[in-house]
Amino acid sequence: MGTIQHTDIGFVTVLVQDDIGGLQVLHQNHWVDVPPTPASLVVNIGDFLQLLSNDKYISVEHRAISNKVGSRLSVASFFGESPWQSSKLYGPITELLSEENPPKYRSTTVKDHTSYLHNRGVDGTSALSRYKI
Template structure:
């Protein structure tokens, strides 16, 4: 419970910094509910005798707004950059912060969600504990799209507005193997 309390405070601080990075008031992302609705899951990857034959988790981007990842010292997380996979080496006591699809939409592509995967390893076990900030439940039935203060004639919206519950249903019903990402349906 203590860890969750600290995660929530970290989330609020990260959203203040991200708001400022967008040129907004520090409380902007928190005031629209971004730091609410966090959920924590735990992943356990046992040692795999033939890691070349499997993956831990296939390529995907997180559906939510922001992910804070705690992992043990067993590597396996990789990010995709310029069509090449790069290892994210664990740092003792460090956390990995991933931008999710919804922050990409809110920021009108100023922030990009990160495509990543977890690969199997013959060493282990690998343990990862992501905390997903997906916004307050009250956002589910409201129009969701780029923050209006970020839009201008020079920076038009790159996404049409959508209902968050429809996007999440699409995301969770799609296969991680799909080449088309659920976010693609909302691009202008």
């Protein structure tokens, strides 16, 4: 099973790799295979970390491709705040901002961000454009 091109919506995603592979990242408009390293972890930056870091860390566009080599075990752990329990506003971290580096995103709540994504669905694009200033 594969997935379409997307970015992860949360803070970070940790993927446990096996020996089959299938993860690809978009680099300079080309899909690049992530070589499988059994029992290793791949950490993807999510959209919410990109927003909080004001683009210091960039959410990676990626996809998983199907293969005919054999069965693949995929384990993904998503880290972020529960969207249903918080109304706290999140925006670019103040200490990262300056006159030379003004905020690039407006603040939002995890609940609003998650609701927007669930209503929009996965369409291969990042939802961060919704928060761009």
